[in-house]
Amino acid sequence: MGFSVTCDGQQYHLEDLKFVEQKECHEKTFILRSFTYESQHFRVEYFKKLYTGSGVQELWNTVKNISKEILRIDRVDSINEWIQTASELTCFKSGWGNEYQPFKTIINEEVILENRLGRSSASVHPFVFLNTESSVRMVTVAWSGNWVLRFQPSTKGVHLSGGLSDWEFYKELFPEEDMESVRILTIESDCHDMNEMAVRFNRWAREFWIPANKELDNPLVEWNHWWTYEDSEINENIFKENAAIAQSLGIDVCTLDAGWFGPPDGHSEWFDWRGDWDKVNTDRFSSGIKALSDEVHERNMKFGFWCEIEGLGKKAAIGSRREDFIAKRDGEPLGYICFGNVEAQDWALLVLDRLIIDYQCDWLKLDFNLDPHAGCSRTDHGHGAGDGLFEHYLGYYRVLDMIRKKHPYVILENCSSGGLRTDLGIMKHNHVNFLSDPDYLLHQLQVFWASSLLLPPSACLHFVWSQSKPNMNGDYAFPPLRLNECTEKEIAFHMRTAMIHRLGLSHPLPEWKERVRQEVKKNIKFYKEKVFPFVQNGDLYRLNEQCNRDENDNKISYGGFQxxxxxxxxxxxxxxxxxxxxxxxxxxxxxxxxMSEYIVTDMDSGHSIIRSGEQLLQKGMTVSKHGKSESSVFMIQAIKNF
Structure with a gap:
């Protein structure tokens, strides 16, 4: 393994530099090795952190200017190595409503995976699987902006390099200044089994990477108003009416999404007013937001709240009041607030702190709904013309960390047009990740199958297939699910597709018939009592291939998760x-x-059979014929523990 650095137009690998020293630190949970190299102008400290018992390695480096001149760093690769027998590559392409689309290729010519949209998973997800003759290996870039992984075959094998994308990037390092590269994480399995590797990776992420929050030890079920009451459709009476029914169903969190802020105009559009978080739309919420929060708390539920703290709407007063906050490229506004500016970070901290305290927020959904591409090129923010996006994300991470430190009970949900900024960089600073805006059936199963290779299910949130509302043209972002038209088995089916991770709903609860409410209530109880312990601490296995949204392409007729x-x-x-x-x-x-004997129980019928572990592993479990949109849940328990 190794690194590379391009300084003042010349690329350096570790063999091009003078070796200075090696250090090693042994802790209970990891071994950290560092290797220091120098040129005449800069010093590189290269780090390899091996997490004990997991097989996960974390790779990064720091570059320090040891000269008396300003150095220009054009490229910093966190990984640079030869893979002798790499043959096939698997990754997942992305886009709004098109997340986790599988892509496979044989590496017989150069393959470059790169995101240039400014959000880590806006075009391709930042993790890849490499199949060799002896193993399968996952490599992921833990970064929320632009990243790159290059695969270049030759007679020596495949050369792998990457980390932070060098597209439109450069950083000027002043004397004694340093910069840290983005992190790369790798794990390898010699049994060519994605399931086995994902199990180890998920365990590692739960234990070492994703921040803990004691509130999430509980089986919290969330209701969010968005898909039924987008923006102008929501008001305080509708929210309160839904909250009352949510309480009766066993829902634990009621989240107020976009539509709460802006001028007192029932028809104002949320996107235009992002940034003016001090303005409450009193036409829709005449009693104020605190009144909603109080009512939710009086019903013994948690209050969730949406904010796009980075976003800057074209009508927002903050844009004219604090012009120095605006991210611009070549003088043109980019539609967001640049957190490369320390003063903007301080402003964001004050805003989020006030929102949490004033509205007594228990759950904060943080969204980001635009592609910043190469990011801000202003030079009056404290960053240079070439590293604005890099410094923006470092600043955003700092804001998240400060909020978690000051409000440790508040749950932070990561969202970005759904799942377009899903990576382990941002998930080192958030508790829960929203998987995707659409949640219709095939999309839902396809997205979870792949996202849970990277993230443990306990960090994944998605909704029961939502009842979306039509736009002005009568079209839907995705087809709505109307539970009033569903049978008991169909309701259980759709509830269960959202039970395999953290459970949420975005439906018009007052419109439900009484029988629907009772079925949903029963399923929520089942999730809390029977399913959640497995989601929280269990190992997830996929029992068939990934579903595909395109039913004519690799059609899968069923889904199995264990x-x-x-x-x-x-x-x-x-x-x-x-x-x-x-x-x-x-x-x-x-x-x-x-070697164990198991009792296998159908959780619907209560019927049980006894099977040996060897039978279940080798021959499998027989599932009877099912109709369309029907499901089963089986509990398998060792007889010795029964």
Missing amino acids: YVLSDEDRSLVFYFSIDEQQEEIKLKCKGLNS
Whole structure:
């Protein structure tokens, strides 16, 4: 392994530099090795952190100017190495409503995976799988802006390099100044099994990476108004009416999404007024936001609140009041506030602190709805013309950390046009990640199948297929699900597709028939009592291939997911019949003890059978024929623990 640095137009690898020293630090949970190299002008300290027992390595470096001149750093690769036998590459392309679209290729010519839109997963997700003759390896860039991974084949194998994208990037380092590269994380498995590797990676992320929040030890179910009452459709009476029903259903969090702020105009559009977080739309919320929060708390629920703290609407007064906050490129506004400016960071901290305190927020949904591309090029923000986006994200991370430190009970939800900024860089500073704006069935299953390779399910939030509202043309962002028209089995099916991670809903609760409310209430109770312990601490296995939104391409007729609590020798299997099944299905289980005897219980019928671990692993579990949009949940428990 190694690194590379391009300084003043010349690229340097570690073999081009003078080796100075090596250090090693052994802690209980990791081993950290650092290697120091020097040129005449700069010093590089290269770090390799191995997390004990996980197989996960974290790679990064720092570059320090040791000369008396200003140096221009054009490229800093956190990884630079040869892979002798790499052959096939798997990654996931992205876009709004098109997240986690699989892409595979043989590396027989140069392959460059790169994001240039300014949000980490706006065009391609920042993780990749490499298949070799002996193993499969995952490499992920823990960064929220532009990144790159280059794969260049030759007679020596495949050369892998990357980290921070060098497109439109450069940083001027003054004497004694340094910069830290973005982090790369890798894990490898010699059994060519994505499931096995994802299990180890998820365990590592839960333990070492994603911040803990004691509130999330509870099976919180969220209701969010957005898809039914977008923007101008929401008001305080509608929110209160939904909150009352949410309480009766066993929902724990009521979140006020966009539409609460701006001038007292019932028809104002949220996008135009982002940044004026001191303005409450009193036409819609005449009693103020605190009154809503108080009512939610009086009902013994948590109050969730949406804010796009980075966003800057074209009508927002903050843009004219603090012109020095505006991110610009070549003099043109980019539509966001540049957190490369320390004063903008201070402003954001004050705003978020005030919102949390004044409105007694328990849950903060932080969104970002634009592509900053190469980012800000102003030179009066404290950053240079070439590193504005780089410094913006470092500033945003600092803001998140300060908010978590000051308000440790508040749950931070990461969102960016749904899932367009999903990466381990931002998830080192947030608690929960919203997977995608659309949540219709095939999209929902496709997205979770892949996102949970990177993120543990306990950090994933998505909604039950929402009842979206039409736009002015009568079109829908995605087709709505009307639960009033669903059978009992169909309601259970759709609830369960959102139970396999953190559970949320965005439906018009007052419109539901009484029978629908009772079914949803029953399913929420089932999630809290039976499912959540597996989502929180279990190992997830995918029991079939990834579903595909394009039903004509690689059509999958069912979905199978299995959670395992290995310490308890217990498992929970979800089976989703997407289309009517013509025959029985065999689901080969994972993660069980081949020497144990298990009781397998259908959680709907209560019917149980006994099977050996070896039978379940080798021959599989028989699932009877199901109709379209029907599901089953099976509890598998070792007899010795029954």
